[in-house]
Amino acid sequence: xxxxxxxxxxxxxxxxxxxxxxxxxxxxxxxxxxxxxxxxxxxxxxxxxxxxxxxxxxxxxxxxxxxxxxxxxxxxxxxxxxxxxxxxxxxxxxxxxxxxxxxxxxxxxxxxxxx
Amino acid sequence: xxxxxxxxxxxxxxxxxxxxxxxxxxxxxxxxxxxxxxxxxxxxxxxxxxxxxxxxxxxxxxxxxxxxxxxxxxxxxxxxxxxxxxxxxxxxxxxxxxxxxxxxxxxxxxxx
Numbered sequence: 001x002x003x004x005x006x007x008x009x010x011x012x013x014x015x016x017x018x019x020x021x022x023x024x025x026x027x028x029x030x031x032x033x034x035x036x037x038x039x040x041x042x043x044x045x046x047x048x049x050x051x052x053x054x055x056x057x058x059x060x061x062x063x064x065x066x067x068x069x070x071x072x073x074x075x076x077x078x079x080x081x082x083x084x085x086x087x088x089x090x091x092x093x094x095x096x097x098x099x100x101x102x103x104x105x106x107x108x109x110x111x112x113x114x115x
Numbered sequence: 116x117x118x119x120x121x122x123x124x125x126x127x128x129x130x131x132x133x134x135x136x137x138x139x140x141x142x143x144x145x146x147x148x149x150x151x152x153x154x155x156x157x158x159x160x161x162x163x164x165x166x167x168x169x170x171x172x173x174x175x176x177x178x179x180x181x182x183x184x185x186x187x188x189x190x191x192x193x194x195x196x197x198x199x200x201x202x203x204x205x206x207x208x209x210x211x212x213x214x215x216x217x218x219x220x221x222x223x224x225x226x227x
């Protein structure tokens with residue numbers, strides 16, 4: 001039973017390009033969460049999605065960032081017109097349910113470098 | 116809103132030393148509390164959890180007790196090993212439908 005799969009593991013983009021990060025949740029998990037990890041800042045929540053729905057996007061920057069979790073296929077975090085400040089590790093997590101006592105399973109992350 | 120505060124690192128210890136990493140939280144209602152560990156270059160792994168007051172979570176020699184009266188969930192281990200070197204995150208999950216909130220992480224470095 002594969003865990004949460006993220007790809008690519010490393011992504012290099014030039015300023016102004018688009019970055020697409022993919023996340024396939026664990027089998028049986030229908031809740032997906034994206035987090036960003038910056039040095040010295042810990043893990044910041046970005047967005048929470050269920051199939052075809054965005055539940056909470058309170059942590060998403062207002063511009064250039066979007067996320068989706070289609071009926072078929074992985075969840076996608078999309079960053080348009082990347083800037084140097086977008087360089088970070090982006091982690092996806094999934095859970096079976098949203099009740100309080102359910103923990104998350106994390107992927108290994110995508111490390112985005114903007115040059 | 117909900118928040119988690121954990122002690123700043125890095126924490127540097129010798130092998131077999133006692134470890135405490137402090138974590139306090141602010142939350143409405145009755146959250147669940149978690150400790151996650153992140154090894155270099157990897158994602159986060161759940162270390163232990165507690166879902167109600169006075170519960171003790173434990174795993175791999177680590178333990179933490181959910182103290183509602185002090186709003187704390189301190190991580191402890193009696194004898195650390197070099198292989199415990201990692202970043203440790205305290206996290207809180209509030210009501211259903213909300214996401215996990217993490218502290219900033221504490222880096223632990225254990226030397227032989």
